[in-house]
Amino acid sequence: MDYLSKLENQSIYIMREAFNKFENLAMLWSIGKDSTVLLWLARKAFFGHVPFPLVHVDTTFKIPSMIEYRDRIVKEWNLQLVVGMNEAQLKSGVTFPAGRATRVECCGTLKKDALRQVLDKHHYTGVIVGVRRDEEPTRAKERYFSPRDKNMEWNVEDQPPELWDQFKTDFDKDTHIRIHPLLHWTELNIWEYIQREKMPIIPLYYANEKGERYRSLGCYPCTGSIKSKASNVAEIIAELRNTRVPERSGRAQDKESEDAFEKLRRDGYM
Numbered sequence: 001m002d003y004l005s006k007l008e009n010q011s012i013y014i015m016r017e018a019f020n021k022f023e024n025l026a027m028l029w030s031i032g033k034d035s036t037v038l039l040w041l042a043r044k045a046f047f048g049h050v051p052f053p054l055v056h057v058d059t060t061f062k063i064p065s066m067i068e069y070r071d072r073i074v075k076e077w078n079l080q081l082v083v084g085m086n087e088a089q090l091k092s093g094v095t096f097p098a099g100r101a102t103r104v105e106c107c108g109t110l111k112k113d114a115l116r117q118v119l120d121k122h123h124y125t126g127v128i129v130g131v132r133r134d135e136e137p138t139r140a141k142e143r144y145f146s147p148r149d150k151n152m153e154w155n156v157e158d159q160p161p162e163l164w165d166q167f168k169t170d171f172d173k174d175t176h177i178r179i180h181p182l183l184h185w186t187e188l189n190i191w192e193y194i195q196r197e198k199m200p201i202i203p204l205y206y207a208n209e210k211g212e213r214y215r216s217l218g219c220y221p222c223t224g225s226i227k228s229k230a231s232n233v234a235e236i237i238a239e240l241r242n243t244r245v246p247e248r249s250g251r252a253q254d255k256e257s258e259d260a261f262e263k264l265r266r267d268g269y270m
Contacts, residue, residue: 025124026052028127031217032202054080056070063204089109126178146179
């Protein structure tokens with residue numbers, strides 16, 4: 001078995017274990033490469049059918065083509081989509097684009113709080129998320145089955161051990177569980193898998209006529225493009241094998257303070 005197949009099998013095992021252990025699951029779908037690979041794996045894990053809803057947290061500041069791609073895939077793959085939005089915060093105008101909040105504060109209200117509203121409304125006990133350890137240092141502290149308290153707060157210092165594929169899935173009633181099937185993947189693995197599977201991926205990842213592309217997708221006021229000539233998946237893979245630039249270097253909110261992202265994630269951010 002090749003390395004990508006081993007990664008795939010491990011992720012499918014994690015998803016099936018989560019579906020077996022938790023009654024009311026949902027999966028976050030940001031429309032980016034990682035969560036779309038996660039969606040592809042879910043379809044494989046459950047024989048073409050995704051047995052839980054996809055949650056997309058819409059800040060209203062996504063690049064329009066991302067929403068177009070989302071709606072097309074939902075229709076083509078017959079997916080159940082739940083869109084979360086912090087409407088009260090958007091109406092208040094206290095956001096970064098309006099100049100009345102920092103980027104980190106904006107992420108907290110428009111993403112974290114919007115997710116909390118969705119969880120409370122639909123009573124999801126577990127959420128499947130496409131985070132990877134190599135993407136950002138705080139995510140390296142995660143577990144495959146990561147408990148949060150009833151307020152979604154993450155106690156980084158009190159996480160269950162996970163040894164030899166032995167996972168703790170028995171938690172107290174009020175525990176909110178994040179499931180991370182892609183934790184052991186790297187950015188390069190993601191693109192190698194996209195290439196192998198011939199997955200449909202949003203074209204924003206490919207270089208445009210200006211010689212720029214997105215390496216990581218988020219809200220357009222906080223996400224910058226990179227200089228690149230990579231116009232297809234093979235060229236992206238070759239580029240990644242020769243770069244030392246961090247994946248999230250274009251994410252402006254990561255740079256506001258040294259521990260800003262960890263604080264967000266402790267409070268329940270994805």
